[in-house]
Amino acid sequence: MSAVAARLRELGLELPEVAKPVAAYVPAIRSGSHVYTSGQLPFVDGRLPEAGKVGGSVSLERAIELAEICALNAIAALGTQVDLDDVVRIVKVVGFVASAPGFTAQPAVVNGASELLGRVFGEAGTHARSAVGVAVLPLDSPVEVELIAEVR
Template sequence: MPSPEKLLKDLGITLPKPAKPVASYEGFIRTGNLVFVSGQIPVVDGKVAVIGKLGGGVSLEDGQKAARLCAINVLAQLNEATGHDLSKVTRVVKVTGFVAATPDYTDVPKVVNGASDLFAAVFGDRGKHARAAVGVAVLPLDSAVEVEAIVEVE
């Protein structure tokens, strides 16, 4: 299988500089062989790219794009955690996706697929993971989606 970096390039993805935390937390914490990546929102060039609620003006497709952007930002944090060598990832263990949604919105898992599908595309079978997809009333900066991950590394 090609390296994660090659696969990202083939997908037309350039990882951004990891976002700096906006409150009292770290972007990631490594303990032993696990990296816990804090929740990432769909920020592009310093601005939230998708705001609002699913079921209330944000389409499923835009929600999936937001989840993919969140996953790209998770990968940026992970890239920093691995010393810029994503080949050190042995397994994406757990992904949690939070989706700002109206109370009657039921496609939350489909939204979070935007992140899960990217992890699988970049890491192959090592990118398949356990997951939770949770609908919430509101997210930081009115973001439509937030994604966090636990990843095993060498």
């Protein structure tokens, strides 16, 4: 068993099936020593478990959980391109948060994804990041996360 697979098991996490694209793109692509994931929604068993705006119908706590699911989906997409043990570093994470008017805690939401990446990859999970508030996301998802990973 790979080290990352063992760590996922230790954390009680299982990589999901990679979500089928909802438009004309691929879930992840490798270019040289980097893998870029497409934006990952918090799909669970092929469906979006919650829709709406964070700070409105979706609580901050639930949005953080959804960001974790997005990150787990991004790890699964990353794993379609390389063995996860070949990840040198998660370089950059971009999190998009569908925000109700006046909601300004986007960084707290995206911490869900960032902290999960740190638990899974350790020091290699430390990354640069953007947390962006938006009016709406595909399928009315509350959160979307993409990442860039350096790989061997």
